Amino acid sequence: MKKWKDPMLLLSGIGISSIGGWIYLIALNLIVLDEWGSPVAVVMLYVLKPAAALITNGWAGSLIDRVNKRNLLAALDFFRAVLIAALPFLAADWWMYVVVLFINMGSAVFYPASMAYITTLIPKGNRQRFNALRGLVGSGAFLIGPGVAGILFLMGTPDFALYMNALALLLSGVITLFLPKLEGDSLNETSTFDWEIIKEDWRVVWGFSKRAAYVMILYILFTCMLVMTAAIDSLEAAFSKDVLHLSNSTYGYLVSIAGGGFVLGSFLNAALSHKLHHMHLMGLGSVIVSVGYIMYACSHDFLTAAVGFALLSFALAFATTGFETFYQEHIPVEIMGRVGSLYGLLEGVLVILLTVLIGVGAEGVSVRAAVVAGSLVMLGMTLVLWGALRKNSWKKQLNYNSECYNK
Numbered sequence: 001m002k003k004w005k006d007p008m009l010l011l012s013g014i015g016i017s018s019i020g021g022w023i024y025l026i027a028l029n030l031i032v033l034d035e036w037g038s039p040v041a042v043v044m045l046y047v048l049k050p051a052a053a054l055i056t057n058g059w060a061g062s063l064i065d066r067v068n069k070r071n072l073l074a075a076l077d078f079f080r081a082v083l084i085a086a087l088p089f090l091a092a093d094w095w096m097y098v099v100v101l102f103i104n105m106g107s108a109v110f111y112p113a114s115m116a117y118i119t120t121l122i123p124k125g126n127r128q129r130f131n132a133l134r135g136l137v138g139s140g141a142f143l144i145g146p147g148v149a150g151i152l153f154l155m156g157t158p159d160f161a162l163y164m165n166a167l168a169l170l171l172s173g174v175i176t177l178f179l180p181k182l183e184g185d186s187l188n189e190t191s192t193f194d195w196e197i198i199k200e201d202w203r204v205v206w207g208f209s210k211r212a213a214y215v216m217i218l219y220i221l222f223t224c225m226l227v228m229t230a231a232i233d234s235l236e237a238a239f240s241k242d243v244l245h246l247s248n249s250t251y252g253y254l255v256s257i258a259g260g261g262f263v264l265g266s267f268l269n270a271a272l273s274h275k276l277h278h279m280h281l282m283g284l285g286s287v288i289v290s291v292g293y294i295m296y297a298c299s300h301d302f303l304t305a306a307v308g309f310a311l312l313s314f315a316l317a318f319a320t321t322g323f324e325t326f327y328q329e330h331i332p333v334e335i336m337g338r339v340g341s342l343y344g345l346l347e348g349v350l351v352i353l354l355t356v357l358i359g360v361g362a363e364g365v366s367v368r369a370a371v372v373a374g375s376l377v378m379l380g381m382t383l384v385l386w387g388a389l390r391k392n393s394w395k396k397q398l399n400y401n402s403e404c405y406n407k
Helices: 005-036 039-064 069-089 095-121 124-155 158-177 195-211 213-233 236-243 248-272 278-297 302-330 333-364 367-390 394-406
Strands: none
Touching: 005 039, 005 069, 005 095, 005 124, 005 158, 039 069, 039 095, 039 195, 039 333, 069 095, 069 158, 095 124, 095 302, 095 333, 124 158, 124 248, 124 302, 195 213, 195 333, 213 278, 213 302, 213 333, 213 367, 236 248, 236 367, 248 302, 278 302, 278 367, 302 333, 333 367
């Protein structure tokens, strides 16, 4: 119990922040729709997330790897809390989008910083179980968050819900400050932080990527799978409404089934984490996710679509846990922030390009054709990933990559 005290404290902060994130998302959508009266105004909110990643990820890793990560995580929670509390006063003004962009920039820095901190805090043998528990916490937030948001709307307005989210982030930041520091308080390598440092860090990541080519190929293949899920999900509502002809309530049931599948997968994943290898979770889980998307893409009724949704979300819980553990085990913690941020920049570019491409395909051909094509491309990527992970030499390759970095 003693060795899990800090991890459980960290999980509680993550859980509070995740529930607050759902409240923020729902409340902000309602506020913007009420104030601006335009669906386009709401769509613009979703454009700001990849835009924030493009602005931030080029330099964020250089900062993350040089500062005290616990203090950085707490500061990012406090920073986002203040900005979210200011949103109700800006809802009718275009400055609101600027504030939302900065909130998303804070979130873009938070994820790679948290991965680096978790890797340092959690001993190697416990990382997969922690990642499984974190997935379980995230799935719980997926179910609890919208319900809490609904209760807050009954008690007050969406503005009140935003204030509660800001309070949740403040609480998460305070909890983070009770975690161990693990590092010093200032820049580790230099007292300056400029363009030359950032360029040198890019060269460090490129050099590591060449030496650890096998690791980064696996990393990129899984990232491409996640990019395809984002692109296909952008057509989810249109496919359900226009192709399957589902009502709003039935579409809501479909989303709930997906959430239930993720919760079940997260629960089993947490229970069996000590028996499953992260490489197998990452490879086989990705293939099953693709199969679920193909079932959904080829469905003609609610039942088949629901089975596909449940299958893909169930497998996604295993696949993401496997990937996060793979990332922590095979990317050196000293450069983890830089690697995660720069490859996150690539992911953001791919999400934008493929979302536009699949949207053009849906407009020019048909929604079903675009979803089926995207699902088949995803299946091809995941089969290549699974094949690479099934090679008998993968252990030897990973050990060789680790030795190259250490030299």
